[in-house]
Amino acid sequence: MRVAGVDAGLNAFAGLKADAEIKGAIEWRNPEDKKKAFEAFANVAPAVAGLAGIGGNAKLTVQYVDGVFKVHADAGLCVGLGAEGKLSFEVNVKLLLKFIKWLFYQLYHANFKRLDYIQESAFNAARDLAYLAISLGESVEKRFGMAADKLTVKVREVNAMFDEAEERQRLAQRILSDPEALRYAPPETKGMLIHQLCNDGNIDWAKSGFGLGDNFLRDQKLAIQYILRRWSHTRTDCRNVIQHMTANGRKGNYEENMARLQRFFREEAPFNRDLPGVDSRHGEDFDAWYNQLTAMLMDEPTRGFPIMPSDSIQYAMQRDAGMDHPLFASTGDRAFYA
Structure with missing residues (x-):
């Protein structure tokens, strides 16, 4: 995980002052990208505030607040050793599909076990957004910005349908x-x-x-x-x-x-x-x-490889090989990051 587009001035951003002006994005190396390039799935939030409920020891936390997915991470985790405080990122409508993909790969790499850094609010929203999109034959972006309680109501309406x-x-x-x-x-x-x-x-x-x-x-x-x-x-x-x-x-x-x-x-x-x-x-x-x-x-x-339909030849090849991608467990700029 890294932040792109953040200059060296961020190192002075100790404690995350509310009036700080920073730009950037949180990125990951998408296993489905043939060039293995980093791509963004959330942008630095315009206001570095609203970290309520985030534990002081949490290195990474994903929330769903007021209809928006928010990612909070230690500055040191994103920028490098020596940076202090936490960075807050938000997922806009243009990045929603990429965020959903990132979130799914986190679950897949953990073999669909509970991940403490994905809070219940975020997981429930991702679950409901996918359910509504598939059930109604619409894009997941259509529900962008819908608060959690409104998502719950909409799921009930679809279930009644x-x-x-x-x-x-x-x-x-x-x-x-x-x-x-x-x-x-x-x-x-x-x-x-x-x-x-x-x-x-x-x-x-x-x-x-x-x-x-x-x-x-x-x-x-x-x-x-x-x-x-x-x-x-x-x-x-x-x-x-x-x-x-x-x-x-x-x-x-x-x-x-x-x-x-x-x-x-x-x-x-x-x-x-x-x-x-x-x-x-x-x-x-x-x-x-x-x-x-x-x-x-x-x-x-098979961590670090793109997911494949389980009835496909590609899936069988990954299964039979039974190994993670060589870059998944490595470190440095060429590594995959969970």
Whole structure:
């Protein structure tokens, strides 16, 4: 991590005086950049204030305040040894997608475990922004500046929308038709989507073409498999997705949610009727399909490499090599930084 565009005068910026005039950006080396160049994901905040709630020992903290992602870092961490105080950065609308990508890679490199420097406010906002964008088929920038409580209200409105069978069908078709929409979605977002796709009001079959057997709720089942098969980056990621199959992405019970998936994939007719002579391969094959999926997923991420769909040849090559990028664990100007 480094600050670009900050001159030597910053070294006098001890204690971060409120009237200090500094410019710059916080950057990272994006694994997806073929030139391995640094790129910004947040700019120095115009007012170096508002560090309430940041612990004095925290080297790096990410918050969501008043509809904006804020990154606070030790000056020494960004500028070099000898600098004092903290620097505050903000993510503007032009950098929002780059910030979302950066945040996702932090989760990926940690194998989707909790990161103390990403505060709950920031993680919840990233989760909800991704959910709204995918659910509504819109860009994540559309919700830029929306306060956390407004995001929560909007998520509830979208969840209420999915009470309608037609909307669940549209969600399934949207996911199947947009292969990149879930690339940077955290496990919690994917769990929220699968929660909605698993809902069956017994009218869904009529809205989906009166399919029975293999064709019963076919798009919804295919969309769930698509989420798990293509965008589960590691076994931990896949397990977290299933564990967070709830309306708001909160942690649930893995075994109970797996049983829910198994029941859903076994359904072959409305009201879960068993039709003589009509079977659903989706249900019969789900356990074998899931076991095969988890067997081919990585145990650990290949840090420093670009993420790839888990059903791709590139993913298999990274998995089989089983190593981090040589620059990821190195130091100096050529290193990757988590």
